[in-house]
Amino acid sequence: MKTDKPSTYTIRVSSEVGDLKRLLIHSPDRGLGKVVPSKAQDWLFEDIVHLDTMRRDEYDYYVKLLLYFLDPEKVRGRIAEIDADESRSFYKPGAEGYFDSDRVVDLQSLLGFILKDEVIRTKLIASICGIEKCSYHTQLELTAHEPDELAKIFISGSLSDERMLFSPLPNLIFTRDIGIVINDYILLNRPAKAARTRESLLAQYIFFHHPMFVDYRDKIIEIPDNDKHFLLPEDEKLNDYNRSTLEGGDVMMVAPRHLLIGCSERTTLYAAQQVMRILFAKNVVDTITIVKIPKKRDYMHIDTIFTQVKKNMWVLLHSLGRQGDEARKKDVLHFFAAQALDQELKIMQFHKGQEHTPIEIENLEDLLAEISRNDLGCQDEVKFIYSGNNEFPFGDREQWTDSCNLLALKDGVVIGYDRNDKTLDAFRAQGFRVLSAADLLAQFEAGTLAPDTLTDTFIMLPSAELSRARGGSHCMSMPIWRNDP
Numbered sequence: 001m002k003t004d005k006p007s008t009y010t011i012r013v014s015s016e017v018g019d020l021k022r023l024l025i026h027s028p029d030r031g032l033g034k035v036v037p038s039k040a041q042d043w044l045f046e047d048i049v050h051l052d053t054m055r056r057d058e059y060d061y062y063v064k065l066l067l068y069f070l071d072p073e074k075v076r077g078r079i080a081e082i083d084a085d086e087s088r089s090f091y092k093p094g095a096e097g098y099f100d101s102d103r104v105v106d107l108q109s110l111l112g113f114i115l116k117d118e119v120i121r122t123k124l125i126a127s128i129c130g131i132e133k134c135s136y137h138t139q140l141e142l143t144a145h146e147p148d149e150l151a152k153i154f155i156s157g158s159l160s161d162e163r164m165l166f167s168p169l170p171n172l173i174f175t176r177d178i179g180i181v182i183n184d185y186i187l188l189n190r191p192a193k194a195a196r197t198r199e200s201l202l203a204q205y206i207f208f209h210h211p212m213f214v215d216y217r218d219k220i221i222e223i224p225d226n227d228k229h230f231l232l233p234e235d236e237k238l239n240d241y242n243r244s245t246l247e248g249g250d251v252m253m254v255a256p257r258h259l260l261i262g263c264s265e266r267t268t269l270y271a272a273q274q275v276m277r278i279l280f281a282k283n284v285v286d287t288i289t290i291v292k293i294p295k296k297r298d299y300m301h302i303d304t305i306f307t308q309v310k311k312n313m314w315v316l317l318h319s320l321g322r323q324g325d326e327a328r329k330k331d332v333l334h335f336f337a338a339q340a341l342d343q344e345l346k347i348m349q350f351h352k353g354q355e356h357t358p359i360e361i362e363n364l365e366d367l368l369a370e371i372s373r374n375d376l377g378c379q380d381e382v383k384f385i386y387s388g389n390n391e392f393p394f395g396d397r398e399q400w401t402d403s404c405n406l407l408a409l410k411d412g413v414v415i416g417y418d419r420n421d422k423t424l425d426a427f428r429a430q431g432f433r434v435l436s437a438a439d440l441l442a443q444f445e446a447g448t449l450a451p452d453t454l455t456d457t458f459i460m461l462p463s464a465e466l467s468r469a470r471g472g473s474h475c476m477s478m479p480i481w482r483n484d485p
């Protein structure tokens with residue numbers, strides 16, 4: 001943000017596929033290059049990553065694409081020049097030459113901005129040192145850094161001389177999970193995993209203090225904890241009915257008056273109920289559908305098993321979708337195998353004013369088709385693309401590498417990973433143009449294609465390193481403004 005003056009920006013998201021106008025991202029920072037193998041799993045990565053490759057060959061393409069669609073002035077005609085700069089200063093918040101867009105906004109630049117305020121700086125240093133159990137000396141040392149450098153330290157956990165003060169926040173690249181915009185409200189998360197706690201503290205300060213959100217401060221929703229949580233015995237605190245955790249990947253704003261909330265490894269039924277109570281009381285939506293998915297690392301959040309491609313098209317994992325008559329026969333077996341029930345997907349829909357009489361929806365396809373038809377007014381046939389083209393064993397393999405986790409830049413134009421070959425075949429079979437990010441950017445530069453006129457396109461993002469972090473382009477985005485669908 002160039003200006004020091006408070007100013008207002010539109011914050012509004014009422015669908016998953018309306019033209020994307022503004023979003024929050026975070027480019028992989030130096031902290032990701034410091035993850036050690038023995039901590040990778042604790043920090044929710046499947047492996048250590050090669051930072052330079054992840055940035056230059058993968059994430060930088062994501063940024064260039066987003067800018068081309070959302071803020072083209074920053075990149076049009078400049079791609080060759082940007083790519084030629086070995087220092088990558090274009091991508092580094094605070095650096096000279098940084099792209100500094102108010103449409104594609106890096107959390108780190110927002111953090112750097114609010115840290116210019118001495119009161120906020122003092123409070124945040126104290127809070128972070130509190131949760132990270134730093135010494136008082138460290139606290140004093142931190143006060144000596146400039147705001148932009150301090151932002152880098154808070155996020156990466158390390159100083160510019162490579163010294164590590166506390167753990168990095170490698171998952172901050174998945175900005176989706178820190179919060180979600182529901183119409184013009186901002187719902188902040190309560191992370192389930194300790195590795196993501198500092199992220200939500202930073203998010204809290206950013207949303208409550210950055211001028212970008214000044215007009216929406218009264219519309220920031222924080223999920224209450226169980227008000228007796230500190231009285232509960234330790235083992236009961238872990239119980240899902242007492243715990244209040246929710247991550248943005250489990251919240252999907254699918255239509256102006258309809259919200260989906262996943263109950264998953266990360267989001268508890270307790271938190272979902274709290275959110276439902278608050279949103280209905282504030283009249284933010286009329287319908288909330290709770291989608292309970294198996295609590296499994298593979299699935300993590302609902303956006304790892306389905307996302308929307310266009311008004312009448314969704315991508316999903318078939319094994320959690322409609323199973324047909326053969327599978328239904330298994331119901332008798334399920335009766336005797338209580339555990340298997342936990343592995344099933346269950347859908348309950350709640351309507352404002354009739355919360356005590358929810359409607360059960362039999363399967364995911366029925367829910368998604370209903371959203372397309374009833375909420376988004378689609379007349380056309382609703383289509384489903386299945387992970388791995390629904391061929392064994394590629395459905396599961398490709399879901400693991402985020403075949404179902406796509407970001408729609410506009411209706412029918414999505415970014416996803418390049419490695420999910422069978423899923424890409426399924427897109428081609430539906431008449432989609434499938435293009436690498438590099439080819440598309442080259443065509444934009446040559447004028448042979450243009451963002452405004454592009455339709456039915458899957459843009460492939462290189463993903464060898466990114467997919468080790470277990471999140472895709474949907475997870476790497478927090479949309480804060482989309483045109484209404």
Ligand SMILES: NC(=O)NCCC[C@H](N)C(=O)O
Nearest residue numbers: 044174249301469470471475
């Ligand atoms: N919405 C998402 O599914 N986000 C992916 C988060 C991946 C990250 N490594 C995590 O485990 O939290």
